[in-house]
């Protein structure tokens with residue numbers, strides 16, 4: 047072996063010892079994917095809670111005294127942007143201990159597999175949604191399910207831990223509570239936690255989508271999804287809620303709120319969860335009307 051090849055062997059050995067880098071999965075192609083995946087500058091929402099998502103798909107980072115918690119991973123192609131946003135804030139994505147998911151669709155769970163591989167984190171979701179994450183396929187009872195179709199497939203996620211309704215995922219002293227809110231999907235979960243800053247502790251709600259969207263032919267009334275949606279909306283309206291966040295920034299008025307940051311913290315609004323629930327019920331009402339026609 048000459049000196050040069052010894053040198054290259056040494057370099058590649060050292061490279062193997064370096065920090066792990068993100069290995070993204072193939073991008074998902076959809077009509078709105080490019081628009082949703084526009085980059086967004088990460089920012090602090092309040093206390094331990096940060097926005098690290100893209101322009102159209104939320105990812106939330108919670109800082110704890112024993113590592114990081116990440117909520118949702120956007121599209122497969124969002125993972126690299128989320129990774130970069132976390133680093134831009136001065137955090138290390140390898141410190142992610144837990145990844146929590148709102149619902150098992152390609153636009154919120156698509157980037158989770160790559161982020162999990164990077165951080166070697168545990169992924170947490172509901173009992174009803176566990177199988178969809180593990181296979182990367184929509185459940186048959188998903189309103190958007192189409193038989194014999196690969197539409198909506200996303201990278202399968204290993205080792206998903208089921209969390210019961212009302213149970214907690216704890217990292218350090220931060221406890222995030224699972225609130226089952228079925229409707230948009232049967233396995234939908236909203237997640238709640240406390241964020242403290244300057245002796246003020248606020249209740250944060252990451253409310254899952256409550257939109258009555260489906261594939262053709264699905265009936266929210268006949269399937270019982272409408273009843274579940276009404277119950278979930280009531281549950282979200284009743285949660286202790288100072289700050290509302292949700293999987294699409296549009297649904298919690300992120301863009302407007304960012305423009306009003308100099309007048310206090312516009313993300314703090316104790317009525318936001320009630321308004322969110324009301325607009326979900328309005329949407330459902332219109333949908334049920336259309337189903338009756």
Ligand SMILES: [Zn+2]
Nearest residue numbers: 149151230255
């Ligand atoms: Zn969805």
